[in-house]
Amino acid sequence: MCGIIGYTGSRNGVSVILEGLKKLEYRGYDSAGVAWFTENGSVDVRRCTGKIKNLAAVVEGEKLSGTTAIGHTRWATHGKPSEENAHPHRSDGIVIVHNGIIENYLDLKKGLSAKGYTFSSDTDTEVLCHLIREHSGKLPLEDAVREALKEVKGAYALAVINEKEPGKVVGVRKDSPLVVGLGDGEYFIASDVPAFLNYSREVIFLDDGEMVVMTADGVCITRLDGSPVRKDVVTVTWSPAMAEKGGYRHFMLKEIFEQPRAVSDTIRGRFSIESGEVNIEEFGLSAGELGGIKKIFIVACGSSWHAALAGKYMIEELARIPVEVDIASEFRYRGPIISAENLMIVITQSGETADTLAAQREARRLGARVLSICNVVGSTSAREADAVFYTHSGPEIGVASTKAFLTQFTAVYLLAVALGQEKGSVDPARSRELLQDLVLLPGKIEAALTVDDEVKAIAQDYVKARGFIYLGRGINYPMALEGALKLKEISYIHAEGYPAGEMKHGPIALIDEDLPVVILISKDSLLDKMLTSIQEVKSRGGRVIAISAEACSAVCEVSLNCLLVPDTNHFLAPMLLAVPLQLLAYHIGVLRGCDVDQPRNLAKSVTVE
Secondary structure, three states, X not given: OOEEEEEEOOOOHHHHHHHHHHHOHHHOOOEEEEEEEOOOOOEEEEEEEOOHHHHHHHXXXXXXXXXXXXXXXXXXXXXXXXXXOOOOEEEOOEEEEEEEEEOOHHHHHHHHHHOOOOOOOOOHHHHHHHHHHHHHOOOOHXXXXXXXXXXXXXXXXXXXXXXXXXXXXEEEEEOOOOXXXXXXXXXXXXXXXXXXXXXXXXXEEOOOOEEEEEEOOXXXXXXXXXXXXXXXXXXXXXXXXXHOOOOOOOHHHHHHHOHHHHHHHHHOOOEEOOOOEEOHHHHOOOHHHHOOOOEEEEEEOHHHHHHHHHHHHHHHHHHOOOEEEEEHHHHHHHOOOOOOOEEEEEEEOOOOOHHHHHHHHHHHHOOOEEEEEEOOOOOHHHHHOOEEEEOOOOOOOOOOOOHHHXXXXXXXXXXXXXXXXXXXXXXXXXXXXXXXXXXXXXXXXXXXXXXXXXXXXXXXXXXXXXXXXXXXXXXXXXXXXXHHHHHXXXXXXXEEEEEHHHHHXXXXXHOOOOOEEEEEEOOOOOHHHHHXXXXXXXXXXXXXXXXXXXXXXXXXXXXXXXXXXXXXXXXXXXXXHHHHHHHHHXXXXXXXXXXXXXXXXXXXXXXXX
């Protein structure tokens, strides 16, 4: 959530900033702003509510010749969305953009007010701006920022400029992502790589407590105490074109249709069909380490949590290791009993989710080894984990997770097979079967996508529904949760996912002729029980939308609507059932006129608690 970009070089700074902010729209925002050095050396600031196109209209006609600028998209925390609360904020010549939350801003504000500072916004960021101004005096900007931050408690990513120091941008990171881009005589700072990917693929990921000073002469990275730090330069392998829509109407639809490729990239080179072996070293683990694992904890948020829940079913059945799954935001507040005999798995697309990072750090503090399943190379979770498995799904711009979710699911499946091999509960023949099913999966996802026109027709019938129930059993229960979440995120229709066996314990009271019930069915030992659930819904007038494996096509005879996907083993079946769920949410959202790529109130990466 929120987006920062800063630039210094030889290009038109405002143009670079506006382009970068467009690339960061997926992070979620309600207002935007830009600040730049003018020809006479002063700094101009323009802000507005709404979309980046509104900001572009505000600066249209301005004389934009400055080559150093900073910009921001804001997702409201302190203070409502308004022009006054939008970033950048300024205090005399100090201008700042900020992601995060300053926890002690009220105390700081009280002290600054006593010194004569006045405030025009409700934000914690303006307090920080005044605080830097208070410390500036004759100090260089970077030292003023250092002194100010000694008084600050909270999380932040900052980009700061000073009217007295043209061409300099100072960035600092603590518990909020910030990356540096290295170009040819030009330098960038941003919340995420897509902001400057058109200009540079050479990036440096800042760690907590690190500062970058960018000038025309280059970048200097230090710790907040001023000591130098050596940083590795990472080359981003995906191209700017991968982050564009490629002819699709929305990023979400593009990313749904990218899933066969994304799953292929996740599994490529990580196992051998001939031997039936998964390369456990791909997970940063060794066979020796696995022998001592008595229990596994998995933590995640949102769709990643649903992948974690499915992972529990897979790991426990295939490897016979007990698994506990937590929502990351709850994990450390329940006093978890975790030790060196446990493996903590964190699942995170961005690697920057604040609650997941907090859980990860708590697990490490308690002595557990941490494996991060992550999409973003160099992210905080990846850097801080003991081991990391990159899903390689490529950039996911749509806020609602689609291809990232399926690749996370794929990663946990591979891990479950690998653990089963190491524990001796999966023999080579069984392993080869499981891996062969995985090899065939991308093609089956491709086949599942052919239901798109059918889903679109069904969406027409349910676009005015006031609520949905999603039902699944066993490993399909997490998929019921995922389907309901997608619909809520994209269409703003209330939806709930339940284990089908729980329907009689409350949710059945909701069923009438107006309620659509999505029922997920795969060919497993629970098939007969799911057929019973369909009859229970029908007998009360409910409208059944069955999403089923082809082997269970008989369900179409007893369902009002029916969508069939290819058959596979019962561990992978939920991934194929997910495709119509994603398409149903997408098409209903589009028909309702919702912004499916940037749903209201949501952010791609929740980087504050």
